[in-house]
Amino acid sequence: MPISIAHVATTRPERYLKQLVSHLGHKATTSLTPDGRGTVTVASGSCTLRPTPDELVLTATAVDAESLARVEDVIARHLVRFGTQDELVVEWTAPLDGGDLEPTAPVVGEYLLSHHTPADDILSELAAATREATSGAAHMQVASDEGALLSMLTRLTGARLAVEVGVFTGYSTLCIARGLAAGGRVLACDVSEEWTAIGAPYWERAGVADRIDLRIAPALETLRALDAEPVIDIAFIDADKANYPAYYEEIVPRLRPGGLVVLDNVFLGGRVLDPAYQQEHHLAMRRLNDLVAADERVDAVMLPVRDGVTIAQRR
Numbered sequence: 526m527p528i529s530i531a532h533v534a535t536t537r538p539e540r541y542l543k544q545l546v547s548h549l550g551h552k553a554t555t556s557l558t559p560d561g562r563g564t565v566t567v568a569s570g571s572c573t574l575r576p577t578p579d580e581l582v583l584t585a586t587a588v589d590a591e592s593l594a595r596v597e598d599v600i601a602r603h604l605v606r607f608g609t610q611d612e613l614v615v616e617w618t619a620p621l622d623g624g625d626l627e628p629t630a631p632v633v634g635e636y637l638l639s640h641h642t643p644a645d646d647i648l649s650e651l652a653a654a655t656r657e658a659t660s661g662a663a664h665m666q667v668a669s670d671e672g673a674l675l676s677m678l679t680r681l682t683g684a685r686l687a688v689e690v691g692v693f694t695g696y697s698t699l700c701i702a703r704g705l706a707a708g709g710r711v712l713a714c715d716v717s718e719e720w721t722a723i724g725a726p727y728w729e730r731a732g733v734a735d736r737i738d739l740r741i742a743p744a745l746e747t748l749r750a751l752d753a754e755p756v757i758d759i760a761f762i763d764a765d766k767a768n769y770p771a772y773y774e775e776i777v778p779r780l781r782p783g784g785l786v787v788l789d790n791v792f793l794g795g796r797v798l799d800p801a802y803q804q805e806h807h808l809a810m811r812r813l814n815d816l817v818a819a820d821e822r823v824d825a826v827m828l829p830v831r832d833g834v835t836i837a838q839r840r
């Protein structure tokens with residue numbers, strides 16, 4: 526449970542933020558972003574500081590509750606001391622576990638699901654067939670609102686060449702294929718013959734089977750074998766999470782200017798925020814999220830859609 530937040534009421538949040546970052550810079554690693562946010566990293570964890578018009582918002586993270594308490598203490602003690610005149614009060618929330626977080630409240634998620642252009646019969650039947658045939662794995666399929674988003678983004682880019690990494694039973698593949706411009710195709714990468722075979726009859730029924738070029742092989746091999754020319758209009762990454770950084774690095778140089786790479790599950794069910802989660806895929810996603818935000822080759826935005834979706838556009 527290593528995340529906690531404090532909302533510190535003050536009319537001078539920027540002043541206190543800078544004072545804290547500058548003072549702690551002597552004994553901790555600190556940084557300030559151009560838009561005025563600060564980070565303080567000490568041995569036990571870190572704290573981000575964000576000014577709003579009437580408060581300073583602190584978010585502390587650490588690998589365990591004891592370390593979190595130390596981070597909270599360092600930040601709160603200094604802030605209260607600097608703000609004696611303004612009588613600053615720092616009250617941390619009870620520690621939260623990243624695995625319990627959701628990008629939107631469940632009730633909001635439900636509302637969103639019932640307020641997009643509904644999936645048609647073919648997509649709905651593919652979703653039902655996936656639940657029946659794959660039981661526990663069916664949660665891997667994109668939800669209908671994310672599918673609609675993929676069709677829309679594909680259409681908006683006027684895509685003639687799309688790449689998908691992670692087909693499963695082909696729901697997202699079908700959404701992308703439907704958004705392609707005339708003559709377009711989607712290069713669909715997966716390692717499972719069994720799962721992708723479930724989708725193939727639905728691609729036929731939707732009349733898009735001839736636009737889908739399915740490659741059964743590790744996706745990195747397929748991507749590395751592609752021409753180096755920047756001709757991809759849109760790419761969707763939704764496969765093994767530990768390889769996301771490698772997929773991203775293969776795809777970005779091959780995107781045409783204005784082309785999009787769309788990354789699914791960037792939130793990892795909230796675990797990406799919580800340093801207690803240290804498995805390979807947690808580390809890879811954290812690293813990738815930081816890299817994308819700072820990547821000068823793209824403009825990127827992370828959306829609270831389902832499990833977090835990043836859209837990055839090649840400059």
Ligand SMILES: C[S@@+](CC[C@H](N)C(=O)[O-])C[C@H]1O[C@@H](n2cnc3c(N)ncnc32)[C@H](O)[C@@H]1O
Pocket residue numbers: 665666667690691692693694695696697698714715716717720742743744745763764765768
């Ligand atoms: C989350 S599912 C994809 C869901 C799909 N986008 C959908 O909406 O139905 C992840 C898929 O990645 C595939 N996968 C895992 N490792 C892979 C690899 N190294 N190369 C290609 N595909 C891989 C799995 O077989 C699985 O079908």
